[in-house]
Amino acid sequence: MADDPTQRAAIVAAAGAVADRLEAEKSHLTDLDSAIGDADHGSNLARGFRAAADAVEDDEESSPQELVKKIGVTLISKVGGAAGPLYGGSIMSASQTLEGGLTAETSVDFAEAYLQKVQDRGGAQLGAKTMVDALTPAVHTYKKSIEVDELPPLTALAKATAAAERGVEFTVPLRAQKGRASFLGWRSVGHQDPGATSTWFIMQELLKVADDYLDGETDVDARSPTIPDETPQEVEES
């Protein structure tokens, strides 16, 4: 496990990288949200993560757990609508898993706690065209890569990020069942979910920052061996 100052530096760098990326993607996310939501996802999240990055940047005292909690609490204050409680509230709640510091093991606990809180709070199941559709494959892939395949955390995070991307694609043909998009009914079909998309963007930035701090491989094929072969031998022979 990296020492506390290194963990703190990584968390601060991650918050800054996410803020920069969301700022750059602001109009993209807002375009996605204007199709099926209220067109504020990009600006809301960008504003919130910038404030969160500023809040942790000069903090040299707090533990990794406290820093992550501070990111969550700041998002709750600065991000309006459902994104505040879903992103900020879930980060705040999941930060408890980092009490013993940020390790491969606690990062899996954090990911699982975050997904659970998002589902509890939002009430969305898989396939409802929400951020859960990107988060679930990402968290499952991450957990299995670390706990079953015993891959390095960086490699696991690369696979999880690739899995999140496939989850984002999965939201496109679905009919929305949660949030404002659900009021559109069939008109929501064919649009990519903004929350799933921003979740994937955030993971891409976490992966880049992790690459600066951890050893491992990031250029991995997400479909193998963590995701089973989609064309098994028997099928090809028949």
Place this chain on the structure above:
Amino acid sequence: MIGLVVVSHSQKAAEGICELAAEMGGDAPLEAAGGDNGEIGTSADRIGEAIAAADDGDGVVVLVDLGSAVMNAELAIEMTDANARIADAPILEGALNAAVEATNDKSTLESVLEKAEDAREYRKR
């Protein structure tokens, strides 16, 4: 006395519902937590402040409109020390019912919550 907080995406809607409820239950502490920094939306911080203002120690019933109002109210309740509960009720009818019950000397958090939730049964025709 049990306090009431009305959470709506619209500040005007929240204030209007409080105005109506005050007509019914004039003495009950009523707080409007509408909008998010002057725009349409809801804010956990704002709801938390309203809960604190409405609470005199006996507890608070929170009336909500839709979607993020529920999530932000849940989050605000998790972050407060006050004993607060969300009513599973239509916001306007629930607030009126709750305000009437709150002015009853024998009312409790449970009885105000129950009266608010009775409003689910109101039919319009």
